[in-house]
Amino acid sequence: MKKELLSGVNQIVLEALFRGFRVLYREDSRVRKEIHQWRDGLTLKLVCGPGGAVLAMRKDPEKGIARIRRAQRADITMRFKSVEGAFRVLSGQIGVADAYAAHLFFLEGDIYQTMSFVRCVEYLEAYLFPPFMSKRILKEVPEKQVSSLLVYGKALLESGR
Amino acid sequence: MSTYFEFTNPTKLCSGTGAADNIAYELKMLGARKPMVLSDGVLEKIGTLSIVLNALGDLPVGRVFTEIPRDSSIDTVNRIAEEYRDYGCDSLLAVGGGSVLDTAKGVRLLISQKADDLKTLMGCESIPRGAHIPFVAVPTTAGTGSEATAVAVIKDTKAHVKMEYISTELMPDVAVLDPRMTMTLPPRITASTGMDTLCHAIEAYSCIQKNPVSDAYALTAIGLVRENLIKAVRFGGSAKARLALANASFLAGASFSNSMVGIVHAIGHALGGVCGVPHGDAMNILLPAGMMFNRKVCADSYGKLLFYLAGEEVYEKTPSRKRADRAIAEVLRLRSRLHTLTGLPQTLKEAGVDPAAFPEVAKTALNDGASIVNPRQVTREAVIRILEVCYGD
Ligand SMILES: [Fe+2]
Numbered sequence: 281m282k283k284e285l286l287s288g289v290n291q292i293v294l295e296a297l298f299r300g301f302r303v304l305y306r307e308d309s310r311v312r313k314e315i316h317q318w319r320d321g322l323t324l325k326l327v328c329g330p331g332g333a334v335l336a337m338r339k340d341p342e343k344g345i346a347r348i349r350r351a352q353r354a355d356i357t358m359r360f361k362s363v364e365g366a367f368r369v370l371s372g373q374i375g376v377a378d379a380y381a382a383h384l385f386f387l388e389g390d391i392y393q394t395m396s397f398v399r400c401v402e403y404l405e406a407y408l409f410p411p412f413m414s415k416r417i418l419k420e421v422p423e424k425q426v427s428s429l430l431v432y433g434k435a436l437l438e439s440g441r
Numbered sequence: 442m443s444t445y446f447e448f449t450n451p452t453k454l455c456s457g458t459g460a461a462d463n464i465a466y467e468l469k470m471l472g473a474r475k476p477m478v479l480s481d482g483v484l485e486k487i488g489t490l491s492i493v494l495n496a497l498g499d500l501p502v503g504r505v506f507t508e509i510p511r512d513s514s515i516d517t518v519n520r521i522a523e524e525y526r527d528y529g530c531d532s533l534l535a536v537g538g539g540s541v542l543d544t545a546k547g548v549r550l551l552i553s554q555k556a557d558d559l560k561t562l563m564g565c566e567s568i569p570r571g572a573h574i575p576f577v578a579v580p581t582t583a584g585t586g587s588e589a590t591a592v593a594v595i596k597d598t599k600a601h602v603k604m605e606y607i608s609t610e611l612m613p614d615v616a617v618l619d620p621r622m623t624m625t626l627p628p629r630i631t632a633s634t635g636m637d638t639l640c641h642a643i644e645a646y647s648c649i650q651k652n653p654v655s656d657a658y659a660l661t662a663i664g665l666v667r668e669n670l671i672k673a674v675r676f677g678g679s680a681k682a683r684l685a686l687a688n689a690s691f692l693a694g695a696s697f698s699n700s701m702v703g704i705v706h707a708i709g710h711a712l713g714g715v716c717g718v719p720h721g722d723a724m725n726i727l728l729p730a731g732m733m734f735n736r737k738v739c740a741d742s743y744g745k746l747l748f749y750l751a752g753e754e755v756y757e758k759t760p761s762r763k764r765a766d767r768a769i770a771e772v773l774r775l776r777s778r779l780h781t782l783t784g785l786p787q788t789l790k791e792a793g794v795d796p797a798a799f800p801e802v803a804k805t806a807l808n809d810g811a812s813i814v815n816p817r818q819v820t821r822e823a824v825i826r827i828l829e830v831c832y833g834d
Contacts, residue, residue, distance in 0.1 A: 380650075380813055381443045381649045386564070386567045389563055390602075390605075391563070391565060392602070392605065392810070395807065395813065399807075419738075419816070420817070420818035
């Protein structure tokens with residue numbers, strides 16, 4: 281697949297991640313607890329390869345997370361080495377832990393704080409991906425507190441801003 | 442095992458009788474004219490440091506700094522970097538255990554990256570090549586394997602947090618393993634640091650980042666520990682056993698630097714930070730329970746370890762489905778022998794840990810980077826359960 285196309289898909293999944301995070305902040309007590317631990321204003325960035333899609337956000341005391349400008353320097357940046365590597369993770373072919381083990385991304389910032397973010401992504405993956413996929417990419421599939429359908433529905437209605 | 446792997450170990454190894462005598466040559470070959478020597482007060486007092494200093498011959502030393510505390514801290518790193526510049530040094534020679542070597546790594550990073558604040562460099566594989574600062578590491582314990590790893594942990598004493606760095610930029614140019622460096626280690630510390638080595642090798646061999654090269658290093662290390670740890674504890678003056686353990690420590694360090702460690706280290710780091718349990722002691726207490734936890738997904742790997750943990754005969758006599766359990770039993774047996782010989786604690790109770798700290802320990806362990814590569818999902822419940830089992834009531 282062409283790089284531009286992969287990047288386009290990556291951008292769409294990042295959008296789903298952002299909205300999904302917001303929904304789970306309200307609907308899943310574990311995600312809420314994780315995000316509560318982050319200090320207010322903590323900034324996070326997910327960069328999907330050089331010139332690729334970017335998700336830039338900060339902790340928001342009300343909505344859980346809010347967007348920031350993509351050019352802004354963040355406290356924690358997970359940077360995929362390639363657009364293709366990011367696509368493998370975002371399309372559910374490989375989990376975050378395996379992606380780390382395969383050196384698909386590198387990290388700028390505090391490793392300890394990033395672990396909480398990784399747990400949130402894993403919760404989200406359990407909702408967003410069908411069970412056969414989450415079973416393959418997660419060491420243990422966490423129980424869902426609400427249905428995936430509800431998360432999808434609410435994510436569609438969620439403001440992307 | 443992942444479908445892709447990386448393996449880095451650019452460090453030249455000088456290992457064996459008289460290895461320290463070559464340090465001056467190695468430094469000069471790296472372009473060093475005026476090294477700064479880093480060590481600690483104890484090594485200075487017992488004469489280990491002077492063996493290295495005497496070996497430097499006509500190479501002028503810019504400064505000898507021996508005030509490194511038990512935990513490498515950002516304040517110490519900053520102070521040393523300042524003195525490095527003030528005294529016009531151009532290279533680093535670190536003589537010590539894990540904290541001296543980690544401090545040296547921090548200093549090297551700060552100077553080579555021309556940075557003012559170590560905090561801005563935190564991360565994993567994110568630091569580009571900086572100016573070359575010749576760096577020779579001489580470990581004086583056979584345990585941390587820090588001389589062979591791309592990892593450093595440095596404490597921010599003001600914010601009470603540990604900062605973790607993973608970068609090949611931290612790796613020494615040369616590691617010097619000389620039996621004279623560990624000959625005076627008391628039996629209990631020999632035992633504790635030896636179990637740290639064993640733990641590095643076993644976790645490296647079972648983590649999701651394991652690969653064929655790190656496996657080879659890990660297995661060789663385990664064999665060396667089995668053949669030499671009890672010997673070195675009982676006959677501390679055995680240069681052969683001391684050197685074998687130093688080699689094991691290097692091998693296990695190079696292995697886990699590339700495959701990472703797992704739940705035992707995640708909980709061990711937390712026990713160190715929250716309750717002050719010495720790292721090797723924590724490894725010794727936690728290793729069997731950590732293996733039992735991972736056994737569900739690691740039976741194959743653990744089964745193979747039996748060959749190295751117990752030798753050919755035991756391995757062949759044990760039916761394959763029982764090998765994993767037997768491997769764990771062998772670790773328990775080694776631990777109990779070390780306990781008899783040195784009094785090394787086998788439970789958290791003996792180590793003076795208060796169970797009231799368990800929730801805090803669990804929270805810290807979950808946020809440790811080692812949790813992500815553990816073969817089985819590390820959950821709060823699992824960590825608490827392991828802590829309860831290890832408390833040993
Ligand atoms: Fe260790």
